[in-house]
Amino acid sequence: MEEVTVEMEAQTRQSAVPIIFKKANCPVTLKFEDVVYKIKSKTGVFLKKSKSEEKIILKGVTGMVLPGEILAMLGPSGSGKTTLLTALGGRLAGHLEGNITYNGKPFSSTMKRNVGFVTQDDVLYPHLTVTETFVYTALLRLPNSLSKEEKMIITEAVITQLGLSQCRDSIVGNPFVGGVSVGERKRVSIGQEVIINPSILLLDEPTSGLDSTTAQRIVSTLWELANGGRTIVMTIHQPSSRLFYMFHKVLLLSEGNPLY
């Protein structure tokens, strides 16, 4: 049985309100050194003489994020932010040069269960309510060793932690089917990952398309999650100065090069 799972069960049983959202299961120091990522792309597909060309997407990026810190990756569109985030989440197909370590160790299946990844596009069932979404996720993703009651306690804690109590009975919706607000929908997406209490939380553009107040609320929630000893990495396009000061570290990318 996983260390992480056992600890989560123990914590859940100790108190009626789980303390899992106050503390990460096992804090992780995420280190990446000289990360280079190349892909082969074809040019002149419609011509007989199509050539295979190498494109370097990440050109030696280095950094470190400690438990309790938020690293924001900035840069123009196409600078490699999503690629690096995907690499940090152990999801990048193909050959990656350089080193990415989690508490000094390479990516493993145990670490995979300890990483939450929030994609840029929300992957949600629009016709379910907020509560139904979390119940569904809890039943699907939490270990079988937890009872249904324990899973429901965790569900309630996530709804409270993410400030979704007022809209818990509204449908999630999408741009075509009305439902909760865009900011609330983003918090539901984050909650779907937070429910497994990951020690590393990676988020691709969690504030894109949101007004500055809603964006600040999302980053404040991430700040609280980081305070519990989690390691958080997010990509962001244009942070306002208010948001900028909420990050512990900033990595500025340009065409795959680290600038700052």
Ligand SMILES: Nc1ncnc2c1ncn2[C@@H]1O[C@H](COP(=O)(O)OP(=O)(O)OP(=O)(O)O)[C@@H](O)[C@H]1O
């Ligand atoms: N599998 C792939 N095949 C071809 N090109 C790719 C692939 N993955 C990434 N790229 C290219 O690598 C570059 C970096 O992409 P990436 O999505 O990481 O940028 P980004 O900084 O996240 O951009 P955005 O802010 O627009 O999401 C882009 O030019 C993109 O077209």
